[in-house]
Amino acid sequence: MISIEGIDGTGKTVLLEGLRDKLNNKDHCFVNFPTKMFYEKYRELDKDKYREEEYFEEVNRLQTEDKEFFYEYWKQNGKKIMFCDRYDVTQKVYDGSSLGKQTIDLDVKSDLVIYLSADMETILNRIDERGEEDCLGYEEEERLKELEKRYERILEEEYQGKYKVIEIGSEDTIEDVLYLVLNYLHENDVLENI
Numbered sequence: 001m002i003s004i005e006g007i008d009g010t011g012k013t014v015l016l017e018g019l020r021d022k023l024n025n026k027d028h029c030f031v032n033f034p035t036k037m038f039y040e041k042y043r044e045l046d047k048d049k050y051r052e053e054e055y056f057e058e059v060n061r062l063q064t065e066d067k068e069f070f071y072e073y074w075k076q077n078g079k080k081i082m083f084c085d086r087y088d089v090t091q092k093v094y095d096g097s098s099l100g101k102q103t104i105d106l107d108v109k110s111d112l113v114i115y116l117s118a119d120m121e122t123i124l125n126r127i128d129e130r131g132e133e134d135c136l137g138y139e140e141e142e143r144l145k146e147l148e149k150r151y152e153r154i155l156e157e158e159y160q161g162k163y164k165v166i167e168i169g170s171e172d173t174i175e176d177v178l179y180l181v182l183n184y185l186h187e188n189d190v191l192e193n194i
Contacts, residue, residue: 001108003087006116007147008139009123011168016085018178029079031070033086038066063091064104071108089113093150113163114181115155122170
């Protein structure tokens with residue numbers, strides 16, 4: 001399990017797509033969380049049925065089921081490496097961020113985390129360029145800074161020796177970032193040993 005983690009605007013989805021183009025073979029799968037399956041179930045949730053805390057727990061359960069289902073599905077289909085955009089670190093950072101609740105632990109943890117980091121100006125420019133509405137308030141500058149601190153704390157406390165920080169500058173292209181990530185994977189025999 002190799003997860004690509006970081007706050008919004010750091011380029012997780014673009015990196016996952018680049019890795020898919022470069023590494024796609026029968027032994028690898030590439031998943032963007034949350035999946036369409038999650039959003040279908042999320043839209044069906046009766047928001048009036050739950051109080052705030054119960055609603056959080058239900059959404060958290062759906063996110064956990066989404067990740068565990070796809071992990072098992074691809075494992076049963078013979079995939080040896082699962083690359084994903086967001087996984088267990090993101091779940092710990094975001095789930096319960098409004099209520100300060102403990103997240104549900106996933107059965108399978110990331111074997112390696114690629115953590116993307118960029119300066120706030122670059123991140124905010126990327127978010128603006130997307131032109132998508134942020135209905136949850138996660139893309140405001142102060143909130144992004146708070147989430148960034150959580151990512152760094154969780155990585156330091158729980159993923160010692162199992163994560164790589166990739167610093168992205170405003171001039172860096174996807175090819176630059178792909179080169180750094182692929183170099184790191186090859187240097188550490190991640191691809192060859194599996």
